Amino acid sequence: MISSISNTSITAPLSKINISVIALPAALIIMSVIFSILDPVFFSGQNLITILHQSSIVGIMALAMTFVIITGGIDLSVGPVLAIAGVLCAWFLQISDDSVLIAIPATLSICFTIGAISGSFVAFIGLPAIVVTLATMSIVRGAGLLIAGPSLHLIREPESFLFIGSGLIGGIPVPVYIFVVLAAIAIFVQKKTTFGVLVSAVGDNHRATFLSGHNSNKIKIICYGLCALGAAIGGIIQASQVHTAAATYGAGIELDVIAAVVLGGASLMGGSGTIQRTIMGVLMIGIINNGLGILNVQIEMQLIAKGAIIICALLISQLDQRRSK
Amino acid sequence: MWLLKNIPNRELILFFVITSLIFSLFSSTFRSAGNVENILIGFSHLGILAIGQALPILMRGIDLSVGSILALVGMVMFDCYIIFHMPGYVVLPIAIAVGTMAGVINGILITRFRIQPFITTLATMAAYRGLTYAISGRQLVPESATQAIDDNLLGLFDEFSGIFPYSFFLLLIVLAAAQYILSRTRIGLDLYSIGGNPEAARLCGIKVDKMIIISYGFSGFCAALAAIVMVSRMTTSTENLGIGIELTAITAAVIGGISLQGGIGNAIGPVIGAFLMGVILVGLTLTGISTYAQPVITGVILIAAVSYDRYKYYKLRSKNSAGESA
């Protein structure tokens, strides 16, 4: 007892300035500095907004994905959900005489349901999330193609819908605001609500959560629902940005989204991960893509560099975690 | 206990047979010998990949880079044969070495730097793909794009011996070797131990890092074999070879009973999983179901395939351990 008390006084300040918390931002800053040196235009305000703008869709999806990954799951179906959200939105706009207020809530609720359904398979039957969501991925992609075919569905009206993706407020694109607001909400939910705590608890120890009187299955299902919801918001923004909806959109985006979350340090085994770090993961991928684009690096070198940068960035954050071990 | 270990496969085989029977019922072509040949030759490479994938998953890891290794090996073979005119017996060892090396690099990155396998192999997935683009003979020597690899040895795996393609024999050899190693040797037992409890394994003196490198090396090795089979069938290679195949291979492995939590599974399950994917694709094509409805049905079959044996497994487990009604 006594021994540990004396230890606390030494360790307390140290644990407050946990180095691993600074590591990821440090990697971000180092990367930014290098890109800025190579081409100063990288650091212009214009470009920083562009990076945020380019990251916003993946970012929003990653926010929601973080919750799923914290529970120890994974959701591969976000790509098709993104696509079908656009298609559904186009359809609802069509049948509701361009009423955004009907189309968006309707789309979001359908997509939430899709996610909740895959969540139930994971929670109640205990199937591995990777297979369930791969199946959902396939099913939703097929369903999208069945209802909309592979063709592009143009969305020209209404102005309010197009504003979501293409509008500017004070020179900054609307998706950036949406991303920032949702990020703030997600941080709040994770830090300040019972739900946020319980999500971590479920990922940490499913059984103990159950024995503490919580419906851990319900929490899991909500997480998968939220993940699909995030994908749906991404889908609506994308449909609005490109004025088009198609069932073929969003192929391969799941890996980008998961990469952002895992880059932020969340473990796929569950229980760990925070929204702030996910946001940094998102920014890191955004900066890599943008920086390499600015330098006009060709695709082959771009991919090699991307791999190398990700590993180096992780190394930096890993280094001091090992030291603190 | 013996039952518990073996049941997942038994259920899967049953499911596989039932699925095949249903397709046979709806399509006369499906039950023809020609179709069996097609499925065997068409999905042997996936079976090999799934076995390769099984090892990292057994060790609580994952290898997302197999698709890119596949492309890299394919492109190396292409370059060696078409551009440098090497004979088949030289190309093959080079191909296998490249694939294994790529896997070993994954393993080294994971063990040396202690980075999560998922993100490591995601990074190398990008890097190997980039490397494939960079060394692409098709880009460097444009006229090579229309030349075929015409070598007896390199074309071997598109040949049949009776109804069985040589690629299927290759799969059987890999399967037998992998299953033997997993079930009968120290290496296999050490792999299971690390997957089941890495810390315990380390404290028992098992060389955890070495085994992890071996498992990713094996995954790369299998990717190389799969690439050889594919190049053999295509008589060429392309830069976008194997995009997305990692998810198919992982799915095949997981359907085959390899637990993503590590330490559980065998080599046979993933092969059945791979052929189940094949049966679904071919079966749905032959029953004439619309191309857009196919993914829907594929998804439903996937869920059904894992649901049944999971259900059995949970029932058994809740019987065995106390107070597990959660």
Added chain:
Amino acid sequence: MDLKYLIKTIQSVAKNYRSNSGKKVISSLLKTCVVGSFLSIGLNTANAAEKKMVFIQFQPHTVSLAWSKGIEEVLSVQDDIDYQLLDGQGKVDVQINLMNTVINQGVDTIFIQPVDSVAISPAIKKAKRKGIVVITLNINATAKHAAHIEMNHYFGARQIAKVMGEKMGGVGKVAILNAPPGIIIRDQRTNGFIDGMKEYHPNIKIIANQVADWSRKKAQDVFSTMLIANPGISGVYGINDSMALGAVDVAKAKGLLDQIVIFGNDGERDALESIERGELSGTQYTDVYQQGRYAASIASVLATGNVDADDIKEQGHLLMPYIIATKETVADIKIEQRW
């Protein structure tokens, strides 16, 4: 009376949605499910006299959809032909497997847009041995087969370079929004464009060439980055329309639309409308319906059995005519030709 029927009915219902009368969709879907599940109990009784033709597309896409429509249009007037659309998922191995499957099934004709010319050839040779007619679309195969009908990738792109240069006044900086390597038409189009620029407008420099994955969203991201790195860009060539339209979106948002000449390739409906609005500068238009119709016509002729595929000594090779659609010429493209 098989599963196919059920799916087809569901599809026809789904079509309702596409033809703008989606309100009844849910009730009719329910009906279909109930009726269909009764009907689907039964075995596949194939009509022996029926000819079977399949189209193995590259992956679900507007272009292949339009081909399929063109093909169906011709085939539907001959009621003894069963036509099926298959998805190659953009993967070589899937396409080869599908080829082998339908060859084994004994179809009469295979339309295919190969992912790779060489890779598909062994399968085409096998089909030929079984007497199956293979017609390739857009990407040729190195193995000899009945016919190949192609958009004019290389020369079309050269022509685009020429017209684009003229619009730019012969000087300026150009960026290319490209596809990832691994598909031959990417190289044909890029090379055609670069060669064309060299030949017709040597003063125009190609300063950036980035991959945007065929996607409009990705093109927006890539082009906005390009614009920041090179503020003086005055021309963009997207090797398909989606990417070009992505560039249009960005240029429009930044108010640079009148300073940048943007060209696409393919000529899909969306692009043509954009040209009419004066946003996109131009594109290479090919009548893809027609391309499908040509393919189906050749198939129909060969299917009569009066002409043997081997009788076509040299492989039939048709290069589709194209129009460089710009604001001036876009009106020539009739509504029913737009896809």
Added chain:
Amino acid sequence: MTILLSARNLTKKYGSLTALNNASLELRAGEVRSLVGANGAGKSTLIKILTGAIDANQGKVLLDGVPLKLGDPTTMLEAGIGCIYQHSNLVPALSVLDNIYLGRQPVLSFSRLDRKKQRAEAEELLLKYSLKLDLDAIVSTLPTVRQKEVEIAKALALNAKVLLMDEPTAWLSHTEVNNLFTTVRNLQASGVGIIYISHMLDELYAICDSVTILRDGNIVEDCAISDLTRQELLEKFIGKTLAQAATKTNQHAQKEHVPEDVILRCENLSKKGEFDDISFDLAKGEILCITGLIGSKRTELMHTIFGSNSLDSGRIFLEGAEYENRSPANAIKHQIGFVPEDRHRDGLMMQANIQDNLLMVSHDKIAKFGIVNQIKVDQRVSKQIKQLNITPADPNKIVSKLSGGNQQKVLIGKWLELHPKVLILDEPTVGVDVGAKSEIYTLIRKLRDQGTAIIVVSSDMEEVMGIADRIMVMCSGKKQGIYNAASISQQKIIAYVGGEAQS
């Protein structure tokens, strides 16, 4: 006797925290040395260095005078240092046989396993130490106690020169402990040096020759165990005041059972394959201890009352009204608390901090519309930390980094937040040091005096006799009887427990 193992000047630092400071230790062949210290005193660190799990910053370890490479488990194993770990170090999905030979399976050429040899050796081993284990059983399907035996078998199979035993008797029943002691004496006779760690003072005095006492990472005493009285020993490692409290544990005033105060009544509870026809009642302000051998299905019965295990027949009454054991959530709604046996598996979120764990069952009360009120949280958490004397008193400390005793306190604290009417504690002091143990007892008694009805499930006779008001003995899922603690002796209870076990 020759000096077998010699650890010299070992120092281990974690950041600025010194876990072990210049510690030296010597072990002779055939010596049983106990290593004593409060949780966090550096015992685990010392053990970890000796097993090669971690490297030391300074110092060396010599075996038979030969220095060993530190931080490498293989070297240590090959040199002949084996360890029975406190926490399971088994591979759950493998069989008992494979676990026993983990990492050392006998092989033929090409690394092929020599199954025959392995099995023969294992059978010989089990026979030699009279362990009863099914070699083909999968470890994950075994109850914790059997797993512990596998752990012991695994260490014995090493034929080690030095054997470290980190709380080998936790979860073991009386007979099994005796069995283990016989084993230890046999090993001792054959010249094996043993380092024995336990929180049970009885065991130390029964089996050990010498003692090394650790405190705050320093070795404060190194002598023959017979040189110290219990009181002295306690004082040496937990301090004088706590030691006095700890010894007081045994003087305890039992309370009479008052039938009018009954709050929980169970009638004829049965579940096929688990327990059969069990009836008992529990009054406010009383401690009912349920004891029995492992496998007597006490834990299952508790899970049933709590709602995490189902019931075939029988009825439960809470405060006179029939109560349905639907789910843990329902139990919590009725203010029934449950501290499970296995805190790692069932109790704590190991990666979460103290605060989140403490509030696990009472979040909904503190939160309004799901939003946490940070001020209230801080108040409650700091109050609880103070009341339970959890150290370090940092609400943001991750639970997995706490010592076993503090983890257990957090787990109990979580239920105190509920102000339970009925609190069930399943083996509340397993793996907890003497100081924390006495604190937990004090707490349980305080709760009782405040009127909480308490059920304690325990295998530790000393504990049962120390805190129970009434004792219920269970055997193979059946109730043997309920006795007043004041009127029954420990020997009798043991006889009831053991006597029935043979029939």
